[in-house]
Structure formats: structure tokens, C-alpha cells
Amino acid sequence: MRSSICASRFFIMVLLLVCAALSSGCSHKGTPVIAGPDGGRVRKVRLSVLAGQSTPDPGIEEMIDELVEREVPGVELEWESVGWGDKFQSQMQAKFASGEVPDIMIGKAQDVATYLPSGNIAPLSPSLLRYVRDEAAASVSWEGVAYGLPYNAFYQGVFYNMDIFDRLGLKIPTTRNGLESVARAIRAAGVTPFAAAFGENWYAGNVVMQLAIGDVFNRDPRWGDHFRSGKLSFSGSDAYRECMRELADIRDESWRDCVTLDAYDCDERFANGQAAMYVTGTWTLQTINAVNPEMRVGVFPFPSSSGDAKLIFEPNMTFMKSAKTSHSALVDQVLAAVFGSRELSSEILGFTRTSPLLKDAGPAVELPVQGDIDRYTRAGRIVDATVGNTQLIWSFQEEVAIGLTEWLQDKRSFASVLASADRNRALSGSR
Numbered sequence: 001m002r003s004s005i006c007a008s009r010f011f012i013m014v015l016l017l018v019c020a021a022l023s024s025g026c027s028h029k030g031t032p033v034i035a036g037p038d039g040g041r042v043r044k045v046r047l048s049v050l051a052g053q054s055t056p057d058p059g060i061e062e063m064i065d066e067l068v069e070r071e072v073p074g075v076e077l078e079w080e081s082v083g084w085g086d087k088f089q090s091q092m093q094a095k096f097a098s099g100e101v102p103d104i105m106i107g108k109a110q111d112v113a114t115y116l117p118s119g120n121i122a123p124l125s126p127s128l129l130r131y132v133r134d135e136a137a138a139s140v141s142w143e144g145v146a147y148g149l150p151y152n153a154f155y156q157g158v159f160y161n162m163d164i165f166d167r168l169g170l171k172i173p174t175t176r177n178g179l180e181s182v183a184r185a186i187r188a189a190g191v192t193p194f195a196a197a198f199g200e201n202w203y204a205g206n207v208v209m210q211l212a213i214g215d216v217f218n219r220d221p222r223w224g225d226h227f228r229s230g231k232l233s234f235s236g237s238d239a240y241r242e243c244m245r246e247l248a249d250i251r252d253e254s255w256r257d258c259v260t261l262d263a264y265d266c267d268e269r270f271a272n273g274q275a276a277m278y279v280t281g282t283w284t285l286q287t288i289n290a291v292n293p294e295m296r297v298g299v300f301p302f303p304s305s306s307g308d309a310k311l312i313f314e315p316n317m318t319f320m321k322s323a324k325t326s327h328s329a330l331v332d333q334v335l336a337a338v339f340g341s342r343e344l345s346s347e348i349l350g351f352t353r354t355s356p357l358l359k360d361a362g363p364a365v366e367l368p369v370q371g372d373i374d375r376y377t378r379a380g381r382i383v384d385a386t387v388g389n390t391q392l393i394w395s396f397q398e399e400v401a402i403g404l405t406e407w408l409q410d411k412r413s414f415a416s417v418l419a420s421a422d423r424n425r426a427l428s429g430s431r
Contacts, residue, residue: 044076045327047334050095050102051081052088052111054154054316055263056286056352063351067344071337075330077104084108085202089395096120101322103331109315110389112140112148121147122323125332131339136357139315139386149339150315152354155299155373156210156281156385157311162296164191164276172300175307183253186276195275196254197266198408204247205401207279209388211243213312214304217388224391228425234400235418242305244404244417250279251408259409271295281314285353285367299369301381311376314385315357396421396428 051061061079068075080102082088088107092115095101101120105111115121123145129137132149140148158179164170168189173179183193197203216223216239223240226232234240251258254275258266267287270278273295278284279302288295301309319338321331338344339358346362349355353367367373376382389397403417 044074045330046076046078047103047325047327047331048078049080049104049106050088050091051079051106052084052091052108053081053106054084054108055283056354057081057317059351060317060348063344063347064338067337067341068334071341072330072333075334077334085200085205085394085398089114089398099324101324103322103325103327104334105320105322107318107320108389108394109136109139109148109150109318110386110394111318112142112320113386113390114393114395115320116142116147120323122321122325122328123147124149124321124335128332128335128339131336131358131360133357133359136315139384140318148318148320149335150357151317151319151339151345152315152349152352153357154281154283154314154316154354155311155369156206156314157279157299157301159270159278159280159284159297159299159369161270161273161276162298164273165298172298173303174309175303176305179303180249183277187253192255192275193253193277194250195266195270195278195280196250196258197261197263198247198251198258198405199260199262201398201401201405203263203401204404204408205394205397206281207247207250208243208401208404209385209392209397210279210302210312211246211304212240213383213385213388214302214309215239215243215306217391218304218308218310218383221387222391224388224429227392228429230425233418233425234421235415239305241418245414247404247408259405267291281312282353282355282367282369285369286351288368289353295368297368299372301376310381310383311373312385313382314389316354390429392428396424399424399427 051057058081061081065077068077080091082091084107092105096118112121124147128149129146136150137146140146140150164186168185170182170185173182186193216237220226223232255261264287266278267284268291269275270284271288271291288297299311301311303309319335321328321335325331342360342362345356345358349361350365353365355367355373400417400421403412403420406412407414407417
């Protein structure tokens with residue numbers, strides 16, 4: 001009898017020691033706790049976040065964490081941040097396949113069209129839409145229901161060094177022939193016409209889509225649907241082939257090592273005046289501001305063949321909610337806190353050098369190219385990138401871009417890139 005009592009006491013002591021260890025030194029591995037209203041300890045709810053980040057985004061996690069800790073103290077965000085262009089798609093697909101859908105996903109507006117058919121993206125409460133501009137909500141809605149909340153936006157086009165243009169007396173080109181003339185004049189003056197970062201596959205994909213929005217989708221907004229049905233092809237489309245071939249012209253007017261150059265080094269060179277033009281987006285302004293804050297930079301649309309190109313507007317950070325989350329109300333609280341904070345929007349917009357898509361955004365640092373953006377907006381020369389990006393989803397564009405990068409590096413024929421894209425037409429869209 002005594003031995004069984006001693007054994008029981010020993011077991012209880014061991015159990016108490018284990019519990020003490022778990023609630024102290026090992027507590028960082030378990031569910032976090034906070035002080036409750038009566039002084040007791042209350043378990044926090046941990047919400048998982050998968051964030052596909054563009055170039056200027058890393059660092060916003062801390063900003064959002066501070067807000068959530070203050071406004072939704074019962075929640076802790078568990079972040080997994082990856083590059084949107086190279087890892088976000090594969091991570092989303094892997095998590096969907098395993099059934100471990102993150103509570104919150106942050107991608108781009110175009111991702112709504114890509115992932116909505118999977119059944120993993122939840123419709124959002126109409127109460128959340130009051131924070132977002134109507135034109136932004138339209139790009140993430142399907143049959144009148146919104147499945148994403150766009151937060152900010154980029155603008156894309158040809159960024160140019162205003163000092164170089166002024167020194168050489170150059171005017172903004174509106175046609176392809178005009179652009180070629182400008183490039184020749186710049187080269188004759190001993191300056192590299194174009195900065196380019198073809199060492200990164202996403203860059204080739206981005207440039208081609210910029211051109212295709214002006215010369216393909218502007219004329220046939222359903223080009224992707226016709227492509228999937230077999231009515232059109234890359235091999236048989238003069239307009240799309242020309243958009244792709246333009247990459248070689250940019251390469252030939254750039255530095256010799258542009259086919260292996262990464263985006264950050266390219267941004268830095270452009271900021272230092274080593275090239276006159278750069279086909280890119282306002283995400284580059286963060287690096288320009290860090291490297292050369294006094295640089296005078298402007299932007300114009302990459303000229304289309306007909307001379308009516310528009311500056312491209314692309315919704316960037318877009319928040320999506322899991323259809324499988326067991327904390328739906330808490331996710332809504334977090335989204336309401338993030339989208340309703342003028343202080344946070346001012347901080348994020350200033351840090352990322354992006355444009356707001358919120359109805360009541362806090363003041364942000366004015367972009368160096370804001371005057372050009374306003375001028376093209378007044379003229380009605382702005383087009384939403386989702387026109388092309390929802391017709392040909394990014395995972396398909398990326399595969400084509402890999403082939404184009406290999407072609408630019410003389411590792412593959414142009415015809416084989418076109419043929420590969422045509423073979424994979426079924427993968428180009430998800431609706």
C-alpha cells in the first residue's frame with residue numbers, strides 16, 4: 001500500500017514539474033498567453049499568414065504586428081513571408097494540397113481569380129468593403145461578391161532619368177519608332193539607353209505583360225479565353241510575338257551583363273544614373289529613394305504600336321481569407337483593424353512608396369512620379385493590369401518567362417518558347 005502511495009506521489013510530482021516547464025521556459029513553443037480582465041492568463045489565438053511579398057514589402061509584418069497587438073490583443077499573427085514572384089504560387093498550391101490553408105493570405109489582386117476555383121478563398125463581409133475604393137474592389141469580385149481586399153497599388157511603365165532627357169533635349173516618345181529614336185540618341189551620347197534585370201525570370205514576364213496589355217489585351221480583352229479554346233496561339237499571334245521579341249531589343253540596348261543581373265543591382269545602377277530608361281514599376285522607387293533621393297525620375301507608358309498606350313495600374317497587397325479557417329470572426333477583426341487604421345496606412349505607404357487603394361488612407365510620401373501619374377489619370381490613360389493577369393495567370397506567365405530568359409541568354413530558340421506556351425494553354429487560366 002505504502003509503495004503504491006509513494007509511486008502516486010512521485011507521478012504527481014513529475015507531472016507538476018513537466019507542467020511547470022511547459023508553462024515557463026517552453027511556453028514560446030506553445031500557444032501564447034496574455035493577462036485576462038480578472039488578472040488570470042488567457043490563451044491567445046494564433047492566426048497563420050502567408051504573405052507573398054513584392055520588392056518593397058519586407059518589413060510591413062512588424063508594422064501590422066504592432067497594430068494587431070494593440071487593437072486585437074487576443075490574436076497573434078504567425079507569418080510566413082515569401083517572394084511573390086518565385087515562391088508564393090508554389091506555397092499556396094502546397095498548402096491547399098495538404099489542407100493547411102493559412103487563415104490569411106496576402107497576394108495580389110490577380111491571385112483571387114487564380115485561387116477562387118479551389119474553394120479555399122472565402123467571400124468577405126460587405127462591412128469590410130467600406131474601407132476599399134470601389135474600383136479596387138471590382139478587380140477582386142466574382143458575380144458581385146468580393147474575395148479579396150486590395151490595400152495598395154503600383155504603377156508600371158518606362159521610368160526615365162529626367163536630367164538625362166533634359167540634357168539631350170529628348171521628348172517623351174509615344175510610338176515604337178519614337179522610342180527607338182530616343183534610344184539611338186541616348187546611345188550616341190555615350191549613355192546606356194535601358195536598365196534591365198533579365199537575371200530574374202519574373203522581370204521578363206513583367207515586361208512582356210506590360211507590352212501585351214497595350215498591344216494585345218487592349219484590343220482583345222478575351223485573348224486568354226480564345227487562346228485556351230484553341231482559336232488563338234502564341235505562335236500564330238503577330239502582336240504577342242512582337243511583345244516577346246521586344247525583350248531582345250531592350251537587352252541589346254542595355255548593359256552586357258543584363259542577362260544575369262538581379263533586380264536590386266539594376267535598380268541601384270539606374271538610381272546612380274547608369275542608364276536613361278527602365279521598364280519597371282513604382283516598387284523601384286524604394287531603392288531609388290535609398291540610393292539617390294535627389295534623383296529626378298519620371299514615367300511614361302511603354303509605347304504601343306498604335307501610339308495610344310496607357311500607364312499600367314496594378315493592385316498589389318491583397319488580403320484574402322481562408323474558407324477553412326476556424327477563426328472567421330477574428331480574421332475579420334484583424335482585417336478591419338488593418339484596413340481601418342490611417343496611422344498604419346501612412347506608415348506602409350510611405351515605407352513601400354506605393355499608392356493607396358483605401359477610401360480613407362493616411363497621408364503618404366508623394367511619389368517622385370506622382371505628377372506623371374496624375375497627368376495620365378486626368379487624360380484617361382490608365383489601365384488595370386488585371387486585364388491581362390487574370391487572362392493569363394502568373395504561374396503560366398512565369399513558365400513562359402523562364403523560356404524567354406533562356407532565349408535571351410542564347411540557351412533556347414524563340415520558336416521553342418512559343419511552342420511550349422501553346423502546349424501548356426490549358427494551364428494559362430483557372431476559370
